Amino acid sequence: MSRRNLMLLAGVLLLTAWPLFWVAQPTDAAALAEHFGGADAQAQQAIAQLAPHYQPWFSPVLEPASNEIASLLFALQAALGAGVIGFWLGQSVARERAERQVQSQAQTQARHLDLLNAQAQARAAVAVEAANPGH
Numbered sequence: 001m002s003r004r005n006l007m008l009l010a011g012v013l014l015l016t017a018w019p020l021f022w023v024a025q026p027t028d029a030a031a032l033a034e035h036f037g038g039a040d041a042q043a044q045q046a047i048a049q050l051a052p053h054y055q056p057w058f059s060p061v062l063e064p065a066s067n068e069i070a071s072l073l074f075a076l077q078a079a080l081g082a083g084v085i086g087f088w089l090g091q092s093v094a095r096e097r098a099e100r101q102v103q104s105q106a107q108t109q110a111r112h113l114d115l116l117n118a119q120a121q122a123r124a125a126v127a128v129e130a131a132n133p134g135h
Contacts, residue, residue, distance in 0.1 A: 001009075047054055064070040 064073060
């Protein structure tokens with residue numbers, strides 16, 4: 001690995017690990033569950049405080065067995081979305097690159113045909129000159 005790649009890797013690791021030192025570690029299971037609860041639980045608590053008699057319009061089709069499985073499903077959904085976006089972006093770049101290559105080849109062929117046409121006209125002029133030497 002080059003020095004530059006090692007520096008980039010060290011920077012990524014530092015940016016990944018450094019914020020973890022700022023997070024206070026929960027001491028009990030309830031605090032741990034609350035710590036990784038996410039915005040949904042906070043929204044539910046806010047709705048319960050603002051409108052205690054509120055009834056949800058829908059219920060989940062599939063209720064995950066635990067918060068860890070819900071987090072896993074969310075991560076899988078994010079990974080699938082990133083994969084679709086990455087595939088689309090790669091296809092778009094490849095398509096644009098192929099179009100530029102076709103245009104470049106067409107321009108090269110057009111220049112080549114212009115050169116052949118100019119050579120043919122020069123030969124025709126020489127042939128006319130040879131056929132009519134005194135004219």
